[in-house]
Amino acid sequence: MRSPSEPPESGPPPDYRHAYPVFLIMGGLLVVALAVRAWLVPETFGEFGYYRGAALDEAKVRTSRYLGRQACAECHDDVAALHAKDAHGSVECETCHGPGSAHVEDAENVLPRADRQQDCLVCHRRLDARPGSFPQIDRDEHFRLVGVTNAATACVRCHSGHEPLFMNKDLRTARLHPLIHACGDCHLGRQDQTLKQPAGHPQIFQCSYCHADVSASAAKAEHHAIACTTCHLFIKENAFSGRIVRDTDPRFCLLCHGQADFRSQDGPPLITWPGHLADVSEETPDPTRACVDCHQDQIHDLFEKEVSHGL
């Protein structure tokens, strides 16, 4: 593959001597470069793998800024004890208050400082994609419902961040309506024996707290042994709120009171439907009539007062 202009093998025998120093210099440079390279490889390189072994220790030496609740409890044991029992028990102090190391350096340096409403709403604002089981509110709606006029009112004026279930933490009586919670929402990471014995769990909410009239009336009626929630099912209305339903369809009562071949005669009084209507009345049976039209007093009295079950 010689250039066509040159006749093949026409030149004199080549004299390579002038090229030796060039290749010698290049070879020398190569050796020097490799030696310098070997000298520059960090001492601990390759100790554990293809990296500088000392980097591992360098990565470890930094001090932690988040210290954990035990560190907070060293000074604030009273608050820590209250906090651990309540619904925020699984939330670390520093999640709301910021890194503990900053507070240790400067006692004033602790969150939340000014706008506490925003600090609560970070988690509890109603938000698309927030799981429906998690308590969340629309601030304006909530304030309208509970009659708060100043939109800047801080949440902690009524709610305690450390004991959020108590509305009135001094008396420890008024409590928040429990939307359906999983046990782990309060008990996450706690080595709490009640977790394994749900029957022994203290009741955090009783219907009578808000519906005293109804409860008192029900206690005197024939159905007094039946729990409110047997008939009033808690239905999640949407992702954010629930309501108690009052089902007046006769078929609902017939679930317990309907005559059936599998049902014991020793239980609740049994009837046939709509034959029962004909039995107690001379009129033509009206299938739209509800049981409670006649039997309300056997359940409980009705009262004017309305209680909203949405927050």
Added chain:
Amino acid sequence: MMNFVFPNELRVTWTVMIVLYPYITGLVAGAFIVSSLYHVFGREELRPIARFSLASAFVFLLFAPLPLLMHLGHPERAFNIMITPHFTSAMAGFGYIYSAYLLVVVLELWFVLRSDFLARARGRGPVAWLCRSLVLFNLHESPATREADHRIVKFLAGLGIPMACTLHGYVGFLFGSLKANPWWSTPLMFVIFIFSAIVSGISVLIFHYFVVFWINRWKVNGACVRSLGRYLWGFMMVAVALELLEILSITYEQTDKTEVLNTLIRTKLFMSYVVLQFLVFSLVPFLMLAVHALFRVRERVAHALIWTSATMLLVQVLLMRWNVVVGGQLVSKSMRGFTSYFPGVWEKEGLLTAAIIFTMPFLILYVFHRIVPLFPDVDGRSKQP
């Protein structure tokens, strides 16, 4: 709606510097292959441009790492890539491949130019002193040494071809092997880069050759230029065909990346990729070169066609580098959205830096030319002792 970008991807990591880097190495590889066409494959009609192309390859090679250094967060640690090269990484080879190739090019250039150095080594003055030191103070020359130079040059030129392809093709591999990026990840990338490199290398030689000859009012060597024009036509056809093949297979395969890449081409890259790179700067030079290659045209017209197409293809390859390097980073790895990028003028990695880096090789080439003529056939100085 395709609108979500991972939050760390809002800033594009590889800037216009990384567009410039494969562009320059492409010029190196292309120019070197032209010189080897003469030195190894004996394309005698390319002799007038052989030395110029080797020198071009050399100066571009000198500046190829500069955009990388401008881009590195820690340029002072650049030699880590040679001290502790992690060979599982495609990038780790850069230092060694680059150094080896630079060595070959410098050696080849030295043996090509030894006679010229010797011719200028006698006498006084800085040029003579420089030439004396360049020949290592060995002023002996005979037909036997020239024959030795010739044989060494042929060997080095042959050795340099695979190395040029490695240096540049490996840049293509560096992109093509990144599985995380749907726009880059294709084995074709390696081949596309090599062919586009040859196109850009031939183009820059033609462009520069004509400019130098027109400025100096020298007579253009028609046979050489027309041969280059035919090579350019052939290589650009392969390069563009490979690029179209890539788009075709992406579109036809209808895999998960088809949708996001089609959106990329239709929106973010429509102007720079579809309109400029293909419709303007590929189609027009293709037609012009076809006219030159297939029809008998007058020499003036042929030269105009070749120069214009070479200049346009130079832009085409730059656009291709931009569309690959920047285009690939516009696609979020969320496959749901696109980010945006255009360099500022005054940034560290901006347009001004890019312009300076790209101008430097031409200046160095001019200085080079002041010492040793790049076109000995037409340059009167070469005849002087």
Added chain:
Amino acid sequence: MGCDCAGMMTRREMIQRLVTGATGSLLVWTFPALAAEGEDPRDRPLYAYAVDTTRCIGCCACMRACRAENDVPDGCFRTWIERYRVRANGEVLVDVAAGDDHVFEEDPVPDTVKAFFVPKLCNHCEKSVCSQVCPVGATYETPEGVVLVDQKRCIGCGYCVQACPYGTRFIHPTKHYADKCTLCYHRISRGELPACVLACPKGVRIFGDLHDPESRLSTMLKQRRYRVLKPEMGTHPKCYYLDLDFEVV
């Protein structure tokens, strides 16, 4: 004579040392695995991470904690939370709380049929692409399976940023090295939890040792359904997502 002998010895020693040193460094250079100690890897912990996507409330406490613990620069993220909202027509809207305070915009979307949050962070892959492509050995996997960056060796080329399929890496805007989640290596090596795990109020983020069959993480992975992100990348991520929807990439 004795003096000569000593000289000979030292010279021989020197040559020996040179030869063994050169061969050793050449071997280590070519086969870095040779340098690692031959101990049973199961004696060490193998740290991994799980994310219970059903529990996340999108409060972004993790992002704030990560920022405070690790001085993450503005506009860069070692961890973030994505919100997915799927509309009735199948359209998927994704956003992140990328602002300085990391609070999601309320910005309700009509006809949302399905919505959830997904926290993201470095997957600390078993076959991490980032440490594969790092040209200088600055990104590496620790013996405990944590992928870290050697900030003193990183040249800031950004190849790892391009190679990571999960977008978890960034070049530090002022310090110019590659940066990413370290699983709070300084904390976990002292037995503390990563800051994001500590700060999460809902126990979404679970950190643990895969080599410890009793760890909460190991138990979770035995009991729950999970998947990893982009398994087709062959990276074998060690960040497990419990009950994750297919929409998430």
